[in-house]
Amino acid sequence: MYSISFEPESLLPRERLLEEGAEKLSNQELLAILLRTGTKGNSVFSLANRLLSSLESLSELKQLTVQELQTLSGVGKVKAIEIKAMIELGKRINQSEYRNMEQILSSEKLAKRLMQDLADKKQEHLIAIYLDTQNQIIKQETIFIGTVMKSIAEPREILHYAIKYMATSVIIVHNHPSGKPRPSRNDDQFTEAIKKASDLLGLVLLDHLIIGGNQYYSYREETDLL
Template sequence: MTYSLRIADIPLSERPRERLFSFGAKNLATAELIAILLATGQGKGKLSAVGLGQYILQELSKYKREPLDVLREISPQELMEIPGIGPAKATTILAAVELGKRAFLLRPSERMLIDSPDAAASALGHDLMWQNQERFAVVLLDVKNQLIGTKVITVGTATETLVHPREIFREVIKQGATKLIIGHNHPSGNLEPSQDDIYLTEQLLQGAQYLDIPLLDHLILGNGNHQSLRQITPLWTQYPQKE
């Protein structure tokens, strides 16, 4: 694709809006999503909306951070320093970013069914996502896997948090929960579990067996993504839970 072309000059099947309808928003490149918000590029003979979207990402990467991370915090005035971005485009982009943050951080209602890692991550997102310190939290569930509530157990440093199994199960018993999911965040955005994460999960799974309070999963969250230890480790096979 030549980014100096007008959107109208791009084959219909390759235009961002048409691709969104055909393949869904999650399958579009970031520059294409921005292009849909921009609607137009820099003008005749210059960058198309897609090209301008790519150029914005390129300019934001000069902050030596992930461009979308910068976009979450940038001001309209800073965004308007990029050629081709005026008040209308800047406010449209930042309004979309803010709407996305609010939708992601919206707390699920109590008694919502938590039946997948995605649902659990949604419940934990408000407390854990995009934090600059590690936090450890628990999702409290009833016998039907419905949400009773969430609770942050500990807050650590920028790189680690400390939690003891007794603190977790004390809160579970206090709230009358019969099942739980645990989660913590990695401020770096790296979702790979550490050896400490694995060891703690083993301890909790054994404790859950003893107390007959099933531990359904352990999630790691960071920078808008999440990882389920149940899906990527054999721990739940080694320490089966009565669900």
């Protein structure tokens, strides 16, 4: 039970961030930290929730102008400016990350980069990396987490984002928690299905990488499927 002498709503998200990491916080909690304080009769949580509830999706937040943010009750000019600055900084971080990935866009270097994220995972992760005509990365999406089976990893799930982002090529990456990157028959069938579906859409499947511990397998390097 919190004491009534302070506002736990404004303190708890900060404490959780320190103890558990920012990725554990909800959108409401992250926004509450940024807003810092509420208004008379409205806690910072209520203010954050009201702002988020006014959006159809979180991505719409970046489209609001400073003036539009100020129309929300409790969001003054200073808070509106801080929100816009946060969004712009996040955008620039993403752009910087994509540029760095573009510089190492070879099967070996990309695999080594992704080993840092996937080598120790206990479940299989399927990631799709979408690129434009200049081989610049548009977006990286985790399609699902679980067991890579044909019935789960349907081509339409991957190609949906390719169409959404107007990508011209894609790289598929998944890990083997066993630590052995050698592909299974299911992996071969999945690659063949993705290749066929990509060809129908005029999309180039550049590679399918399998990460196993500190090793990798590249379909483009090792087979003639691509």
